[in-house]
Structure formats: C-alpha cells, structure tokens
Amino acid sequence: MRIKHHILFDDKSLMPTFEEMGFYFKSEFVVFEIYEDDSRWPLIVDFMQRYQVGGNRCSVEFSHEELARYHWLTLWCTWQNGYPLPDSGPLDSIAGTYDLSQYCTTCGAGWRQVAPFRILSEPTWKRRKIMMLNWILDAFFVSPQTWHDVFRPFDIGYRPVYKRMTGVPMETVVQLDIPAVLPGTFDLSGDSAHNCAVCGTTTYFDPRSGRYPAMSIIPTTGHAYVSQEEFRGGTLTFRQVFFSHEVYMALHAYGDKNCEFTPVVNTEFTSP
Numbered sequence: 001m002r003i004k005h006h007i008l009f010d011d012k013s014l015m016p017t018f019e020e021m022g023f024y025f026k027s028e029f030v031v032f033e034i035y036e037d038d039s040r041w042p043l044i045v046d047f048m049q050r051y052q053v054g055g056n057r058c059s060v061e062f063s064h065e066e067l068a069r070y071h072w073l074t075l076w077c078t079w080q081n082g083y084p085l086p087d088s089g090p091l092d093s094i095a096g097t098y099d100l101s102q103y104c105t106t107c108g109a110g111w112r113q114v115a116p117f118r119i120l121s122e123p124t125w126k127r128r129k130i131m132m133l134n135w136i137l138d139a140f141f142v143s144p145q146t147w148h149d150v151f152r153p154f155d156i157g158y159r160p161v162y163k164r165m166t167g168v169p170m171e172t173v174v175q176l177d178i179p180a181v182l183p184g185t186f187d188l189s190g191d192s193a194h195n196c197a198v199c200g201t202t203t204y205f206d207p208r209s210g211r212y213p214a215m216s217i218i219p220t221t222g223h224a225y226v227s228q229e230e231f232r233g234g235t236l237t238f239r240q241v242f243f244s245h246e247v248y249m250a251l252h253a254y255g256d257k258n259c260e261f262t263p264v265v266n267t268e269f270t271s272p
C-alpha cells in the first residue's frame, strides 16, 4: 500500500521553495504528486505545517497482492472518454437515456436509466479495457470482446450503446448492465450525509480514500452490485459499483491498466 498526496497551491511565491526540492511547474500553480515513501515527503510536511497551508488531497494505491485479499472491491476508471449525446449539457444529453420524471434539480437524485446511451463514435481502445463517459460516474463501458472474455462468465450482462441520435448499436462498445442492488448499507460517517430539503433524499460524499467503509451485509453470491446509497456527483448523483474478488482477478489477468480498485474494509478473506 502506497499513500499518494496530490498537492496544489495557487501561490506563485512558493514555487522557488519547491523547485529547490526538485519539483518543476508548467503552469502558474504549484501542483505535484508525491508518495509518502519519497525522501522529500518529510520536507513537504514540515513546510505545510510551518506555513499552515492546505491544498493536500490524499489517495491510497494498493498492490495487486493486497487487492487480491478482498472479497469485494469498488471500481474507478481513469479513462473518461467523451460525453453522452447530444452534448449540450448533462441534463439534455441524458434526457432520452434516463427517466427524469422524479429527478431533483437540487441534489441530483431521482434519475433512472431506461434506454441505451448514445455516443459520437467508436472508442479508440488501444490497450484500455474499461471506459467511463464524462458526467456519468456509475456506468462502465467495455468492448464486446472484453465483455465476453471477462464479464460474461460471471453472468454480468450488457446493454447496447447507440451511435449518435440513431438506434444503431455501436460495434465496439457496450455498457455493463448491473441491476443488482447491495442487500446492505455502508458504514458512512454521519457528517458526510446530506438530506435534501426539496426531495428528502440522503446523499453522501464519495468515501473512496484508503479502504472502502464496511458493508453491513456482505453478499455471498453474485459478482456485481451497485450501492443502495447515492453519492454526490454534480448534476447527477451516482451509485458505487462493486465487483467480486473473482471478477477483479479475471480483469487483472486480462490487463486492467486503467482500472483503480478500492477494497471494502470488512471483506478481507481470513486465513484458514
């Protein structure tokens, strides 16, 4: 497990201090990433404490050996490619794909996918295996081949993706279909919860830093679920998507270069 910090200051006067430590900047911001096992990390901590500056976001990277010890993991994808169409704005673009009759403009909850997404062109996959669209944080897209090789053996289905405004399915991309909702809830800290004054829905901040909070009920069957909870994601809320150990192992063996998994804290396998 490696802990990575994303550092950002908008104070140009601090640049020489960091340049002396070996960091160089292309923009007017002091922005860089550093691991806690970097020999310069103590200098950064000292600096931030001395000058009482914030601007630090922390994330944890897990090794494959660490991730392989967990029964359930949530997925994030680093390839966010394109937009749902028409791309005149998040709501217009999904109006044909989502039922928005219960949608709340205050908190973003109340949507439901009822039709395929429409996108501009076939993705350029190269060696990538999983794609997300901008604005949509809980829909994962794969090639039909990846679906067949990795997800089909676990009874995970797919939805077609349509070309632009037509009803013609794309040839090289499908959406993973994950209708199952987790039977239990997550131990999310109270202060991340927000009750919408307009629709009454409770939404949460994404807790994905370090291991994921504990599941109240750990599923023993099935390989893919979405959370009951909705998380704040801008115009639309999103649900977290979870895959089983078996799916994680299959995807890792297949080459998961742009997938970031976070293990659920209380689903670690115990040694016999």
Ligand SMILES: [Zn+2]
Residues within 6 Å of the ligand: 104, 105, 106, 107, 108, 109, 196, 197, 198, 199, 200, 201
């Ligand atoms: Zn609301």
